[in-house]
Amino acid sequence: MNRRLAIKQVLIFAGGMALLPSCLREEGKVSIQLQHLDISATQEKLLAEIAELIIPKTDTSGAKDLNLHLFVLKMLDDCYDTKDQEQFMKGLKSFEGLEGNALKEQVMAANNEKPGLSKEIGDFYSIMKSRTIGGYLNSKYVMSKLLIWELVPGRYNGYFPVKTT
Amino acid sequence: MSNKQHTYDAIVIGSGISGGWAAKEFTEKGLKTLVLERGRDVKHLIDYPTTNKYPYEFEHRGELTLAIRKENPVVSKCYAFREDAMHFFVKDKEHPYVQEKPFDWIRGYQVGGKSLLWARQTQRWSDLDFEGPLRDDFAVDWPIRHKDLDSWYSYVEKFAGISGNKDGLAQLPDGDFLPAFPLNAVEDYFKKTLNEKYSGRHVISSRCAHLSQPRQIHFDQGRGKCQNRNLCQRGCPFGGYFSSNASTLPWAAKTGNLTLKPFSVVESVIYDEKLGRASGVRVVDTNTKEVTEYFARVIFVNAAAINTNLILLNSTSSRFPNGLGNDSGVLGKYVAFHNYSARISAEYDGLKEFTTDGRNPSDGGYIPRFRNLLKQETNFKRGYAAGFSAYRSPEKDTSGMGADLKAQLLNKNLGPWQVGSHMMGETIPKASNYVKLDKHKKDEWGIPQLRISVDYDDNDAKMKKDYLEQMTEMFTAAGFKNIKPNDGSQAPGLDIHEMGGARMGHDPKTSVLNKWNQMHDCKNVFVTDGACMTSTSTQNPSLTYMALTARAVDYAVQSMKKGEL
Numbered sequence: 214m215n216r217r218l219a220i221k222q223v224l225i226f227a228g229g230m231a232l233l234p235s236c237l238r239e240e241g242k243v244s245i246q247l248q249h250l251d252i253s254a255t256q257e258k259l260l261a262e263i264a265e266l267i268i269p270k271t272d273t274s275g276a277k278d279l280n281l282h283l284f285v286l287k288m289l290d291d292c293y294d295t296k297d298q299e300q301f302m303k304g305l306k307s308f309e310g311l312e313g314n315a316l317k318e319q320v321m322a323a324n325n326e327k328p329g330l331s332k333e334i335g336d337f338y339s340i341m342k343s344r345t346i347g348g349y350l351n352s353k354y355v356m357s358k359l360l361i362w363e364l365v366p367g368r369y370n371g372y373f374p375v376k377t378t
Numbered sequence: 379m380s381n382k383q384h385t386y387d388a389i390v391i392g393s394g395i396s397g398g399w400a401a402k403e404f405t406e407k408g409l410k411t412l413v414l415e416r417g418r419d420v421k422h423l424i425d426y427p428t429t430n431k432y433p434y435e436f437e438h439r440g441e442l443t444l445a446i447r448k449e450n451p452v453v454s455k456c457y458a459f460r461e462d463a464m465h466f467f468v469k470d471k472e473h474p475y476v477q478e479k480p481f482d483w484i485r486g487y488q489v490g491g492k493s494l495l496w497a498r499q500t501q502r503w504s505d506l507d508f509e510g511p512l513r514d515d516f517a518v519d520w521p522i523r524h525k526d527l528d529s530w531y532s533y534v535e536k537f538a539g540i541s542g543n544k545d546g547l548a549q550l551p552d553g554d555f556l557p558a559f560p561l562n563a564v565e566d567y568f569k570k571t572l573n574e575k576y577s578g579r580h581v582i583s584s585r586c587a588h589l590s591q592p593r594q595i596h597f598d599q600g601r602g603k604c605q606n607r608n609l610c611q612r613g614c615p616f617g618g619y620f621s622s623n624a625s626t627l628p629w630a631a632k633t634g635n636l637t638l639k640p641f642s643v644v645e646s647v648i649y650d651e652k653l654g655r656a657s658g659v660r661v662v663d664t665n666t667k668e669v670t671e672y673f674a675r676v677i678f679v680n681a682a683a684i685n686t687n688l689i690l691l692n693s694t695s696s697r698f699p700n701g702l703g704n705d706s707g708v709l710g711k712y713v714a715f716h717n718y719s720a721r722i723s724a725e726y727d728g729l730k731e732f733t734t735d736g737r738n739p740s741d742g743g744y745i746p747r748f749r750n751l752l753k754q755e756t757n758f759k760r761g762y763a764a765g766f767s768a769y770r771s772p773e774k775d776t777s778g779m780g781a782d783l784k785a786q787l788l789n790k791n792l793g794p795w796q797v798g799s800h801m802m803g804e805t806i807p808k809a810s811n812y813v814k815l816d817k818h819k820k821d822e823w824g825i826p827q828l829r830i831s832v833d834y835d836d837n838d839a840k841m842k843k844d845y846l847e848q849m850t851e852m853f854t855a856a857g858f859k860n861i862k863p864n865d866g867s868q869a870p871g872l873d874i875h876e877m878g879g880a881r882m883g884h885d886p887k888t889s890v891l892n893k894w895n896q897m898h899d900c901k902n903v904f905v906t907d908g909a910c911m912t913s914t915s916t917q918n919p920s921l922t923y924m925a926l927t928a929r930a931v932d933y934a935v936q937s938m939k940k941g942e943l
Contacts, residue, residue: 267779268787275784291443324779346776350787351439356432359788364432366606366736371562373735375792 245283247290250298259308259316260285264345266320274354276345284348285341297340304337386412386637388934389659389674391644391689394491396907396923397680398622398630399534403931404678405635412672413627413636414661416643416681417487420466420494422600422623426613428462436461455872456484458495463611466494476816478831480869483684483876489640490623491682492874495611498587498619499741499918500540501763502531502551506751507915510804514750514759517712517807518883520912521893524551530925538620538924539596541740542585550582550746550917556590558583559740563732564768564795569743571856579748579852581766584740587620587921599625608737619739641665643823646693647677647702647903655902656702662823676902676934676943680927683908687713687813687879688828690890690905703890703897709880711812713832714914716875717762717803719868720842722849724858726768726795733770733792742767745799747916749844758840762803763916764849768795797858801845804916805870806837807878832870875919877911895930902943906930 243252252260264276264285276282289301311319322330323338349355356362387409390400397413404411419425433439440461447454450470459467468485475483486492505524511517528551535554544552561569561583569581588604589596596602601617601624610619617624630636641664648671650657658673679686687710693702701709742765749761773793775786811833815826846863853861870876883889886898895910897903906927908919937943 268784269780271781271784273788288438288441291438291445292441294444321779342779346787347439351433353432353434355788356434360790362433364430364607368736369559369606369738370735371560371565371738373733375731375733
C-alpha cells in the first residue's frame with residue numbers, strides 16, 4: 214500500500230498519470246486483477262504467445278492485439294472451480310520455458326491431441342483454446358468489423374437468398 | 379397515520395401481467411387503486427440498465443460466474459438468467475422455500491414482475507381445453523367456456539398487441555391480431571409436409587405479444603414497433619413487447635387513480651369477522667420490516683400463482699382457520715404446470731438457397747395440440763403443443779489452429795438448416811401436488827416459508843414418450859437427418875407455468891373461486907393470476923390471465939355499483 218502510494222505520488226509529480234496502470238502493479242505479477250489465480254508476468258506473456266499461436270495476427274488483428282489471453286484469465290478466474298484452475302496451472306507448466314518453434318510445436322501437439330501428452334496439458338489447452346475463440350468471436354473488433362452483430366436489426370426475412378459463388 | 383389515509387377503493391397485490399391489468403382496469407373505471415409490489419420499482423426505459431449493451435460489454439460475455447451459479451443453484455437453471463438479465467430474477471437466498479420434491483421456483487420480484495421476462499407466447503384457450511377436465515374426468519369442470527372469455531380475449535389482445543395469423547383452427551381460436559411474424563423457408567416446408575402427410579397437424583406462426591405493426595392504441599401507450607432485437611429479457615427500449623412496465627402500469631398511472639407501492643410484501647389479507655368480508659391487507663415493508671394495514675372494498679390477489687397461494691394460506695382468522703376462502707380445503711392443492719422436459723433436434727439438407735436475415739421475435743413456428751383432441755386415442759390423457767423453429771449458421775471447424783482456424787472462425791459459409799422443437803405438455807392437477815405453509819420456518823419478513831410438493835406422474839412420462847416418437851416420425855417424414863431426441867429431465871417449476879391451488883369451479887365444496895374468479899366464501903376477494911387455473915391445457919397461460927383479469931374487474935366494479943360488494 215505505502216509502496217504503491219509512494220510510486221503513485223512520484224508519478225503524479227512527474228506528470229505520469231498515463232503510465233499508472235502498468236507501473237502500479239507488483240513487480241512480476243499479472244497485469245489484471247484476479248481473485249483466485251496466481252499468475253506471474255512471465256506466465257502472462259507465455260499465455261499471450263499461446264493465444265497468438267491459436268489466433269495469429271494476419272491481415273486482421275490477432276489474439277495479442279485483442280488481449281485474448283487476459284479474457285481467458287478473467288473467465289478462468291471467475292467461471293471455473295479450483296480443480297479446473299489447478300489443472301490449468303499444471304498444464305501451463307509444461308509450456309514454461311518454451312519459445313519460438315519449440316513452443317509452437319508443443320501447442321500443436323496439444324491441439325492435435327498427440328498421444329502421450331498428459332491429461333493436464335489437454336485440460337489446460339481445452340480451456341485455453343475455447344476461451345480464446347470465445348473471446349475472439351465476442352470481441353468488439355470482430356463483432357463490429359468482421360462478423361457484424363446488430364443491436365437493432367429491425368427486420369426479419371425467412372427467405373433470405375443465399376449468394377452462390 | 380389514520381386508516382382513512384390507508385383506504386382505497388381497490389387493492390391489487392402484485393404488479394406482474396395480471397396485477398398490471400387489474401390496475402389498468404380499476405383505475406380506468408375511476409377507482410382509487412393501490413398496487414402493492416414486494417420488489418423494487420422498475421420504470422420503463424429508465425431501469426433497463428443492460429438494454430443497449432453489446433455482447434462484449436458484459437464482463438463475462440453473458441456467462442454466469444461460478445460464484446453466482448453456486449449461490450443460485452435453482453435460478454441458474456433458467457435460460458434467461460444470464461449476465462444481461464440476472465438483476466430481474468430473485469436470487470435463491472432472497473426468498474427460501476422448502477422443496478419436498480425438486481421444484482425450480484423462478485421468480486421476478488420487481489414492478490412488472492415476470493412480465494419483463496416472459497417468453498411472450500400468447501394463445502387463446504378453446505373449448506377443447508375448457509372441457510378437458512369434464513371430458514377426461516380429472517380436476518373439476520371449468521365454470522367458463524371460450525364464449526365467456528371471447529370478447530375479453532379480444533379486448534386484451536387489442537391493447538397488448540398480439541401478432542398472429544387467423545389460422546382457423548378449432549383448438550386455437552383466432553383473435554384480434556397484428557400481422558404475424560412469418561415462418562421461414564424450412565418452417566414453411568415442415569408445415570407443408572405435415573399438411574400433406576397428416577390430418578389435423580399444423581405448424582403456424584407463433585402468436586406473440588410483439589408489436590409487428592403498432593396501432594394508435596400502442597402509440598398512445600408510448601410503445602413502438604418491435605425491432606427484432608430478441609433481447610427482450612433486458613426490457614425493451616421500444617416497448618416492442620407487452621409488459622406491465624411498458625403498457626398497463628403507465629396507462630393506469632395516467633388516470634391519476636393509481637398508487638404504486640414497491641417494497642411492500644403482503645403478509646396476509648385481513649378478514650373482518652363482523653362484516654363477513656375481507657377489509658384489507660397487512661403489508662410488511664421489505665426494507666424497514668414495518669407493518670402497515672391498507673383497506674379497500676375489493677381485493678385482487680395477483681402475486682403470481684405460488685405466492686398467491688402463500689398469501690391466502692397465511693390469511694387465517696376464526697372464520698377461515700385454514701386460509702382465506704378455504705372452506706373446501708382444496709386451497710394450495712391441485713397445483714399443476716407444463717411439461718417442457720423433452721426436446722428434439724435435427725438437420726435438413728434442402729432449401730440451401732435460403733437462410734434467414736434479421737431475427738424473429740416470435741420464436742418461429744408453433745404446433746398446436748393434435749393428440750386426443752376430439753376424443754381419447756392414446757394411452758395417456760390430454761396432449762402437448764410444441765415449438766418448432768429452424769435456422770442456419772456458418773459452419774466453423776474449430777479443430778485447427780493458427781491462420782486456418784482464424785479463417786474458419788471468420789467464414790460465412792452456411793451449414794445445413796438446424797431444426798428444433800420442444801414440448802409443452804398438459805399436466806393433470808392432483809391433490810397430491812400441493813403447496814403448504816411450513817410450521818416453523820419463516821422468511822426474513824416473518825412470513826412462513828412454503829413447502830412445495832409437485833411432481834411429474836406416469837401420464838407425463840407416457841406423453842413425453844409419445845411426443846418424442848411423434849416428432850421423430852414427423853421429422854423423418856420431412857426428410858430431416860441426424861435426428862436427436864432429447865429425453866431431458868427438468869424439475870417442475872422451470873417451465874415457469876405453475877398454475878392452480880385456488881382453482882375456479884362451480885361448487886364451493888371443491889373449488890376456491892367461482893366463474894368470476896371471485897372467492898366462493900369471501901366475495902370481495904378475487905384471484906386472477908395462475909393460481910385460479912382449474913387445469914393447464916397446453917397454451918402459454920398469460921393471455922388467459924389478462925382476459926380473466928379484465929373480465930373479473932368489470933364484474934367486480936359492476937357488483938360494487940349494485941351495492942353487492
